Amino acid sequence: MTKTDTIAELNLDVERLRKDFPILQTKVYGKPLVYFDNAATTQKPLPVLQALEQYYTIYNSNVHRGVHYLSQQATEAYEAARRKIAGFIHAAHEHEIIFTKGTTNSINLVAYSFGRKFIGKGDEVLISAMEHHSNIVPWQLICEEKGATLKVIPINEKGALKMDEFDKLLTEKVKIVAVTYVSNSLGTVNPVEEIIAKAHALDIPVLLDAAQAIQHMPLNVQELDADFIAFSGHKMYGPTGIGILYGKEKWLNAMPPFEGGGDMIKNVTFAKTTYNELPFKFEAGTPDISGAIALGAAVDYIQQTGIHAIQHTEEELIAYAYERLSAVPSLRFIGDAARRAGAISFLVGNIHPFDLGELLDKYSIAVRTGHHCTQPLMEIFNIPGTVRASFSFYNTKAEVDELIKGIEKARRILE
């Protein structure tokens, strides 16, 4: 936050901003849409749609190898998008920004390439009990292949990491720590600064799954000192199909390539192939050019709106939602950590989340139900899933009131 930010400046004019999102004006079953499924994917503001349209109607062309005008325009816009993202997360170098398909793809890239080089028999990979499947399965695959072991930082009943257990698990055997910054199921914000500091004290690199952090809070990779950070464009107001892997230059340079193909090579002969420099070494094939450019537009939009203001506005909204939900009889929160962001998960009495979600949908309220791709976490809580309401700055208190009303009405049918 810069010194000039005052509280007044941190309060967003939500009604005005909502106009930037065409879908928020649509109706579902004849009623205004209440979209509380932002952790699954966010809606897109007009500048993002315009970036897509402009790209395809004015300068669509393949990048990097072209001499002609359109190709240069496309290349410049694509690389400008990379710069925007580097700026947004304060990366030391542009070439530390790799365009991927999304968080899942980013984590798989690291698990594969880092794992191939740095993980061996008897080694350990340390994740947490609240990870998304995307930050579990890639590590299972590489551990299985390499004869390494996956270790898990447990959580307490509030859904916060047991940091004393982390201390015990963090031994020299651990080759990488991969944890989520913010839990998509619980909303817990993890003490990643502490995790990184402790891991680095043992020279262990840390990957942060920032899929649920990047859209909610300022992120400075140099201050955080994270080694890898993964996030998805579609959860930060950008299009589907594009995501980011940030990696420290030293790691990315040390890692073997992941996929092979056009653009990621310097020189190909049938006998020997030499790989291109960063970031291209990890960007095989024609990239998602329009997706990258539109993600750049999404970052511009976030920057103009102000990430501090977004954070402030969302925190207020979540506090309000938390308070109103607390008053619903027999509602219990799943995940109740002190630091939270983005999402609130809950269950009402004995009502199955699927039943509640389906009825809420009929009141035109979109929430997500189920395990949220965190099955092991659901097993720890011994529940079939949760109802999750997840928020963006463009949601309103009036929408929260609709949610409360919807829950009450659904209860009458379901209890």
Added chain:
Amino acid sequence: MTKTDTIAELNLDVERLRKDFPILQTKVYGKPLVYFDNAATTQKPLPVLQALEQYYTIYNSNVHRGVHYLSQQATEAYEAARRKIAGFIHAAHEHEIIFTKGTTNSINLVAYSFGRKFIGKGDEVLISAMEHHSNIVPWQLICEEKGATLKVIPINEKGALKMDEFDKLLTEKVKIVAVTYVSNSLGTVNPVEEIIAKAHALDIPVLLDAAQAIQHMPLNVQELDADFIAFSGHKMYGPTGIGILYGKEKWLNAMPPFEGGGDMIKNVTFAKTTYNELPFKFEAGTPDISGAIALGAAVDYIQQTGIHAIQHTEEELIAYAYERLSAVPSLRFIGDAARRAGAISFLVGNIHPFDLGELLDKYSIAVRTGHHCTQPLMEIFNIPGTVRASFSFYNTKAEVDELIKGIEKARRILE
């Protein structure tokens, strides 16, 4: 071609169709754009742009796991796109269509997953001398890892495969044949039917790189009997960032997963993870939902235009371009096989392709110059690269005339 197709019906009304492509109405350096770089990426018709816009303004939502209305709309549209593509290439099952990032990603998937299971020490992978880097490097990577050998079908001076050499190279050691259907550098159409028949006689599966075939000719995977087919959305009038891997059910089922994450699993515990069914097993993470849907719209557009009519129209145009280029003094074709599609590569006298491409650009003619991601092929011809003009049905003979004029003018400067 159905019986009712007459030659008249095969002639497209190109001037009318051009209006569907907004970018073809733009100017470059104040002159109308002549876009002959279609092999790098095609331009996009309005229905594709509208599909993107509609998705984001009406029903953007994450797919598969959602109970709410938008999520169902998005899931239905995403799966409908899969059906469209399955129909277009006549796949036996929808679940044989895997959404990937593009051709490169599709080939890497097969090289990784098929390779992990079916390629071992001393085995061979057979590719051809005219492959794109995307169909070379993934195989080099897996061969290196497994101690297998990459073998290469040579070409003759016209740029056609030496089929007698292929016969000799096709031994029981070969675990997979991976060849391009149409060469992106030379325009050669390979005898893939023969290759597949001979490989299958030895129970060897065949992967076709159809990146330069799918947009130019009808493709029936069941008749062809190919085991894997890879292609890119952005080269067939769809958006960037989306592509297809078609695979026979039996192979896809036998292969281990590639990336791990959400959607590709059935059940996750920290101890054991079971994988989802096809196609989801190979679609980890949030897919490129808008990209898939817009690719579906591109397929609709191709179907409405008629792939036979597209083929006929393009063949006529290419014949005209070939004839006009033949008359340019000291112009020599690089690649001059009997069956060709899509692209014509050439050099003029001693003029460096880079110089010619740059001047053509100034006449607002977009061609591609360089090695076209086929460095080994350039080495065989012992040239630094070519000038490549690549065509779509929306190009015109008048544009070809512009190209010829441009070459003449550039020659005067460069010779």
Added chain:
Amino acid sequence: MTIKEQQDAIIEEFSFFTEWAEKYEYIIQLGKDLPLIDDIYKKDENLIKGCQSKVWLHADYKDGKIYFTADSDALITKGLVSMVVRVLSGQSPENIAGAEIYFIDAIGLKSHLSMTRSNGLLSMLKQMKMYGLAFQVKEK
């Protein structure tokens, strides 16, 4: 009652409701009539796992007829299951295997049900028909 008669009866019952909320309430109501699966059968082999809720299904074969018992952890699911069980339970293997199920569309549920649900319903129907086929084979 035949499979057809059972379906027509359900369609008739639902014709009284115009509001979707009433339909849901009635479905949940119907769930209470579901012949519950015996606890000993509530095991993994009998689990039809949908994306979101669980259904256990058991089939008994007696005097040339199949009798289904079932349960689910979600109320709406249970209601849906009970309707299908009502339609198919007590019928012959042949009739079950060849049954044409049209009531779901007819009561206008399809447009209400989420795809996740419809898929779940479909896999349950498939499973019941499989039982039909299996017992048909057994008979011979």
Added chain:
Amino acid sequence: MTIKEQQDAIIEEFSFFTEWAEKYEYIIQLGKDLPLIDDIYKKDENLIKGCQSKVWLHADYKDGKIYFTADSDALITKGLVSMVVRVLSGQSPENIAGAEIYFIDAIGLKSHLSMTRSNGLLSMLKQMKMYGLAFQVKEK
């Protein structure tokens, strides 16, 4: 002439051309004045590989000055190389290492040159400055 004077001379020469085609023709013309690299130096170590064309660059150090010779397989590239060589050749290592190159922008080439070219030009300038630095160190 100093580096600055050389650049200003080029800018002056280019001020006569308004058409891009004339500029290109002049660039190609200039390529003919490029002091050609000796064949023995035309080897891989001296290759600056751009994306599309090759440039060979060699530096000789004599009496406190660096003299560049070069060649390229593409004509336009050769012309561009010749301009940069004209500006920097025969200057002291210090001056080369610290040179501020503005003529490319000033003659309006930047908007004409493809990015591939500009990048190639940039890596060549970088290489020449590296020679400047290297010989500076050697001097001490």
